[in-house]
Amino acid sequence: MIQINAHYLKLKASYLFSEIGKRVEAYQQQHPDAPVIRLGIGDVTRALPDACIHAFHQAIDEMAEDRSFRGYGPEEGYAFLREAIAENDFKARGADIGADEIFVSDGAKCDTGNIQEIFDINTRIAIPDPVYPAYLDTNVMAGRTGAYHDGRYEGIVYLNGNAENGFIPDLPAEPVDLIYLCFPNNPTGATITKDQLKQWVDYAAANKAIILFDAAYEAFIRDDSLPHSIYEIDGARDVAIEFRSFSKTAGFTGTRCAYTVVPKSLMAYTATGEAHSVHGLWNRRHSTKFNGVSYPVQRAAEAVYSTAGKAQMQELVNYYMENAALIRKEMQALGHTLIGGENSPYIWVATGADSWSFFDMLLENAGVVCTPGAGFGTCGEGYIRISAFNSHENVTAAMSRIRQALKS
Numbered sequence: 001m002i003q004i005n006a007h008y009l010k011l012k013a014s015y016l017f018s019e020i021g022k023r024v025e026a027y028q029q030q031h032p033d034a035p036v037i038r039l040g041i042g043d044v045t046r047a048l049p050d051a052c053i054h055a056f057h058q059a060i061d062e063m064a065e066d067r068s069f070r071g072y073g074p075e076e077g078y079a080f081l082r083e084a085i086a087e088n089d090f091k092a093r094g095a096d097i098g099a100d101e102i103f104v105s106d107g108a109k110c111d112t113g114n115i116q117e118i119f120d121i122n123t124r125i126a127i128p129d130p131v132y133p134a135y136l137d138t139n140v141m142a143g144r145t146g147a148y149h150d151g152r153y154e155g156i157v158y159l160n161g162n163a164e165n166g167f168i169p170d171l172p173a174e175p176v177d178l179i180y181l182c183f184p185n186n187p188t189g190a191t192i193t194k195d196q197l198k199q200w201v202d203y204a205a206a207n208k209a210i211i212l213f214d215a216a217y218e219a220f221i222r223d224d225s226l227p228h229s230i231y232e233i234d235g236a237r238d239v240a241i242e243f244r245s246f247s248k249t250a251g252f253t254g255t256r257c258a259y260t261v262v263p264k265s266l267m268a269y270t271a272t273g274e275a276h277s278v279h280g281l282w283n284r285r286h287s288t289k290f291n292g293v294s295y296p297v298q299r300a301a302e303a304v305y306s307t308a309g310k311a312q313m314q315e316l317v318n319y320y321m322e323n324a325a326l327i328r329k330e331m332q333a334l335g336h337t338l339i340g341g342e343n344s345p346y347i348w349v350a351t352g353a354d355s356w357s358f359f360d361m362l363l364e365n366a367g368v369v370c371t372p373g374a375g376f377g378t379c380g381e382g383y384i385r386i387s388a389f390n391s392h393e394n395v396t397a398a399m400s401r402i403r404q405a406l407k408s
């Protein structure tokens with residue numbers, strides 16, 4: 001008899017975005033003439049930068065000729081892209097990361113989800129609450145947790161984010177081996193300073209732990225004092241893996257390109273304390289289970305680092321950040337406390353009510369879709385996430401509808 005992986009049955013019955021989808025569909029069936037404005041799921045709405053499109057077309061033309069056609073590429077990515085990444089995203093910021101420490105992939109979701117499989121099943125894991133759900137669910141699927149009760153899985157060390165700590169969790173009170181951090185944060189939009197991040201790096205070094213640092217939103221940082229990469233912090237090369245994505249930065253959500261940095265000096269241990277290179281393990285995993293990102297997509301990603309590409313990417317980011325500023329201004333004027341939206345595309349708004357009721361109220365009375373904070377963890381209760389990824393017109397219209405709904 002074929003048996004399923006029973007750990008899948010522990011997963012919460014409804015995934016956040018499918019539940020939102022169901023409620024929006026029900027609303028639309030009842031109000032077929034009332035257009036909904038979606039500020040919920042964090043998907044970009046604007047076209048790829050011209051520089052990327054141009055490079056994409058050129059690469060496709062190369063694929064059309066036998067003499068320039070390319071078949072399988074290197075699993076870890078073409079050197080042209082890895083070198084551009086190392087130079088622009090790391091060396092230019094004083095972070096000592098080489099092209100051979102970069103693994104190009106088709107998404108930060110896959111990488112943040114897959115990375116856990118190179119660590120022992122009994123690894124003690126610290127996960128923030130609220131959190132981007134993939135970190136938690138992939139550990140549940142792997143069997144690292146017990147059952148789900150009252151919004152939490154047994155066997156996970158939760159790092160609480162709340163108004164008191166500004167959604168920057170405190171160091172864990174009990175020992176952990178693997179720590180997930182995401183800054184600028186999804187869902188809260190919180191950012192971490194270099195001094196705060198240094199405390200995590202020091203904790204990891206003292207405890208032989210590893211930090212999984214998700215920097216998918218670094219391009220939205222405006223404040224020059226904030227770190228874009230964990231490798232801007234001394235000692236991070238020996239304790240951290242970093243995840244990046246072109247999805248939000250350059251509009252690649254549908255095109256798919258991301259990368260993971262695993263420094264060669266990063267070690268993990270056997271039960272008897274023998275050190276092994278994590279880079280070697282990830283390389284083995286990546287080349288066994290992944291066959292590389294398509295050549296045209298990698299050329300399109302490389303174009304993000306051209307002079308024109310950089311300017312166009314900045315223009316995209318600025319566009320969404322103008323939306324973020326408007327959302328912040330309007331929600332504050334309505335008396336809501338909030339964080340985020342200054343160095344991130346997400347605004348985390350205290351609702352003063354339970355978050356699913358507030359979600360339902362905004363949908364019903366304003367036709368606006370947000371994301372209920374409770375879907376990201378128990379500490380998200382009482383909050384909603386509003387995303388700045390939409391057109392100026394839609395965000396302006398959504399804010400005007402919300403103003404009317406909340407005032408009436």
Ligand code: PLP
Nearest residue numbers: 107108109132186216245247258
């Ligand atoms: N990490 C975070 C924090 C995200 O919010 C997202 C997407 O929303 C991802 C990773 C996934 O990015 P990608 O599109 O590269 O899979």
